[in-house]
Structure formats: C-alpha cells, structure tokens
Amino acid sequence: EPEVTQTPSHQVTQMGQEVILRCVPISNHLYFYWYRQILGQKVEFLVSFYNNEISEKSEIFDDQFSVERPDGSNFTLKIRSTKLEDSAMYFCASSEALMGETQYFGPGTRLLVL
Amino acid sequence: SQQGEEDPQALSIQEGENATMNCSYKTSINNLQWYRQNSGRGLVHLILIRSNEREKHSGRLRVTLDTSKKSSSLLITASRAADTASYFCATDLAGNQFYFGTGTSLTVIP
Numbered sequence: 001e002p003e004v005t006q007t008p009s010h011q012v013t014q015m016g017q018e019v020i021l022r023c024v025p026i027s028n029h030l031y032f033y034w035y036r037q038i039l040g041q042k043v044e045f046l047v048s049f050y051n052n053e054i055s056e057k058s059e060i061f062d063d064q065f066s067v068e069r070p071d072g073s074n075f076t077l078k079i080r081s082t083k084l085e086d087s088a089m090y091f092c093a094s095s096e097a098l099m100g101e102t103q104y105f106g107p108g109t110r111l112l113v114l
Numbered sequence: 115s116q117q118g119e120e121d122p123q124a125l126s127i128q129e130g131e132n133a134t135m136n137c138s139y140k141t142s143i144n145n146l147q148w149y150r151q152n153s154g155r156g157l158v159h160l161i162l163i164r165s166n167e168r169e170k171h172s173g174r175l176r177v178t179l180d181t182s183k184k185s186s187s188l189l190i191t192a193s194r195a196a197d198t199a200s201y202f203c204a205t206d207l208a209g210n211q212f213y214f215g216t217g218t219s220l221t222v223i224p
Contacts, residue, residue: 035212043157043202043214056211091156102147103212107156 002026004106012112021077021109023092032075033093082113119215126221133190135218137203147204195224
C-alpha cells in the first residue's frame with residue numbers, strides 16, 4: 001500500500017541553525033501538508049500546498065518557515081533559524097483531493113533544537 | 115476556535131470490552147475523521163464520516179456523527195491489546211486545514 005515517507009526520522013540541531021525536513025507524498029496525490037505536534041500537545045496544522053504554491057497556512061507558519069516541492073516527488077519544510085520552541089514532531093501528509101478528503105500522514109520527523 | 119475535543123482524556127478497559135470515545139466540535143464541518151497514534155509514532159487514518167452521514171462502519175470500528183449536537187463517537191468493539199493508542203478526531207471547515215483534538219488515550223489490558 002502506498003505510504004507517505006519522511007526523512008530523517010530524528011534531527012538534532014543547534015538553535016539558530018537551518019533545518020530541512022523532507023517528505024515523499026503518495027505519488028498520485030496533489031495536496032500536501034505539514035503539521036507539528038509539540039510533545040504532549042495537539043497536532044497543529046502548519047501549511048497546505050497545491051499546484052506549487054501555498055494554499056493555506058496557520059499563524060504558526062511565520063517567515064522562518066518555507067515549503068517547497070523541488071522535484072516531482074519531494075516536499076520539504078525548511079525552518080530558517082530554529083528556536084528552542086520549534087522542538088516537536090513534524091508530520092507530512094498528502095491527499096488526492098482538496099475538500100475534506102482523507103489525509104495520509106507520514107511517520108514524522110522528531111526535531112530537537114538545543 | 116474550530117477544534118475537536120475528545121472525551122474521556124484517558125480510558126482503560128479489559129481486552130474484549132468495547133471502547134467508546136467522543137468528540138465535540140464548535141462550528142459546522144464538511145467532514146470528521148478519526149485517527150490513531152501509537153506512542154511517538156505517526157497518525158494512522160481510521161475512518162472519515164461526511165457531514166451528511168450519520169453512521170459508518172469499518173471492521174470493528176463504528177463512528178457516528180450528530181451534526182445537531184456537533185459531536186461524534188468512535189466505538190471499538192471487542193478491543194485488543196493492540197488497540198492501545200491515542201485516538202484523535204479531526205475536523206475541517208471549508209478548506210483543507212484539519213483541526214485535531216487533544217485525543218483520548220486508550221489502554222487495553224490483556
């Protein structure tokens with residue numbers, strides 16, 4: 001069964017460093033998402049992406065975040081200058097269609113900012 | 115805010131018993147989805163129920179949706195130890211931004 005994959009599974013970085021989290025969505029899906037989950041808290045929406053542009057973003061997704069689909073398969077989340085509070089599990093998801101279709105989640109990347 | 119809130123926060127049952135979790139939300143939705151998350155792992159999609167549906171089944175799962183009460187329930191029948199996980203409801207509005215609840219932590223004791 002097709003699945004969303006994410007790399008790396010774990011990333012440790014120093015505050016102020018840039019990190020890039022990578023995702024390979026399911027191949028025939030057109031919509032891509034990033035969510036984050038701070039330890040012990042809710043899963044929070046960050047951004048959705050369609051047709052090579054951001055379609056929605058939350059207030060969390062400020063100027064230090066960016067997303068890109070650099071090729072036909074990868075979808076990346078870049079955090080330009082990491083802060084301690086960026087430590088969280090980051091989930092990528094994808095869906096076939098837009099309006100309320102099932103989003104399939106990857107296993108997540110656990111980011112720790114020191 | 116448009117957020118699902120599950121209750122109970124934690125539920126502990128014996129293997130073979132049924133587990134019922136509830137989700138309430140605040141505003142109108144297009145659909146509601148239930149996800150499972152094993153500790154420290156990703157989210158696994160369980161079932162989607164649309165706003166014009168009242169009940170849906172998938173294996174041992176039964177989901178109901180009451181849009182008048184803005185609530186949904188997830189019933190897991192004949193629970194197994196492997197069902198131990200956190201269960202989240204997620205709701206959407208007009209867009210594709212999902213709002214997740216705080217989750218119900220289910221422990222099934224063998």
